[in-house]
Amino acid sequence: GDAAGRRAAGRALEASLAHASDTRSVRFLFLPPEHDPDSFVREFGAEAFEQRIAQAVPLSQQLIALAGEDCDLSTVEGRAHLLANARPLWSALPEGALKRQLLVELAASGRDDIEQLKQQWGQPSAAGAARGKAPGRPxxxxxxxxxxxxxxxxxxxxxxxxxxxxxxxxxxxxxxxxxxxxxxxxxxxxxxxxxxxxxxxxxxxxxxxxxxxxxxxxxxxxxxxxxxxxxxxxxxxxxxxxxxxxxxxxxxxxxxxxxxxxxxxxxxxxxxxxxxxxxxxxxxxxxxxx
CATH class of the missing domain: 1.10.860 (DNAb Helicase; Chain A)
Known part of the structure; x- marks a missing residue:
């Protein structure tokens, strides 16, 4: 849970994105800054550690949290900043329900229109999908x-x-x-x-x-x-x-x-x-x- 651990979690998230799928879960466990897993188990016991694991942060929440770091979401600029941070992370996910649903969550977090965000990020909108063509992206x-x-x-x-x-x-x-x-x-x-x-x-x-x-x-x-x-x-x-x-x-x-x-x-x-x-x-x- 310290700064170094959170930087490591950011790198781990980036490395795991290509492997996340609708059938594979990725979660992030943060311990108090003064503890590693061994010291946590010694002080609090294995059962407490298992409870921490059960409460680990899902990849979707961690991605949104990472993208929103230092962003003032009460402002238009802060929400735009969050979406700009999230875009390369979201783009690295494999196609599937997880990626589609996360886009909905990101649109809500950024208070953006989902269809406009799909178009901007290169996903077929409802009209574009009917034509079988995604707009404007290599x-x-x-x-x-x-x-x-x-x-x-x-x-x-x-x-x-x-x-x-x-x-x-x-x-x-x-x-x-x-x-x-x-x-x-x-x-x-x-x-x-x-x-x-x-x-x-x-x-x-x-x-x-x-x-x-x-x-x-x-x-x-x-x-x-x-x-x-x-x-x-x-x-x-x-x-x-x-x-x-x-x-x-x-x-x-x-x-x-x-x-x-x-x-x-x-x-x-x-x-x-x-x-x-x-x-x-x-x-x-x-x-x-x-």
Missing amino acids: PPRRAGRVSQGTANLLDRAIWLLLHRSGLWATLDGGAHDLLAAQPAPYDALFRVIERSIHEHGELAASALLAELQGSVPNDAGGGAVLARIAAFHAPLADGDLALELSLVLSKLRLQAVDDELKQLFESGVDSPDAQRRSRELMETRKRLKA
Whole structure:
């Protein structure tokens, strides 16, 4: 229950999100700051410890509590802050009833309209679901394997943000969504970057790298990515990192469009919706390549 324990709980929550499902429960147990499990059992007994376990905080409540830390929910700004904090955490959950119901809880906590929040966060609204198309968000790419070209771009994006973490605040929501939609381990790395900058402000490269190394499991491939990035040369003093990041994001957007076009053509474009989406993507591709 002390500050270090709560920071650890935050990291544990992030690590557990991808594994939470409608059939698997995740709960968080907080003990008094002066106790670990052994000392608590010695002082209060095993039965008291079992009672604590029974009262452990469900993942859904812990996510909302973490997102709402230091947010004044009596103000519009504070509620908007809570929703901004919750979005990358909620996005990491697998699709299912837990994710849908948690969105309802978050909308209530932020006093936001659920349909508007669905649309903003890339979930099909009632009308959008009827058309079979989610509005305005890059297609999810978590399941696919990262090509070498895409990995090079994502490595570069992380390297640029390491050396100029203030660039994160200059990116729009579409850029944040694009990075969060990348396959593992990159999705987790970008979530840690977002959380760290939100909690600490602009960070030195060494500090942000330490946050990443302490938060992303090596067995998910994050360690190999960070080892590659740590070996990159330092940026040139006169280098325009903002321009380079903009170019990297443009290439990633083009890759996302190409991926969705490939999926459309592989599944067939016979339906009117598929044909319309194909035309939209071709227009977007033309604009990105201009």
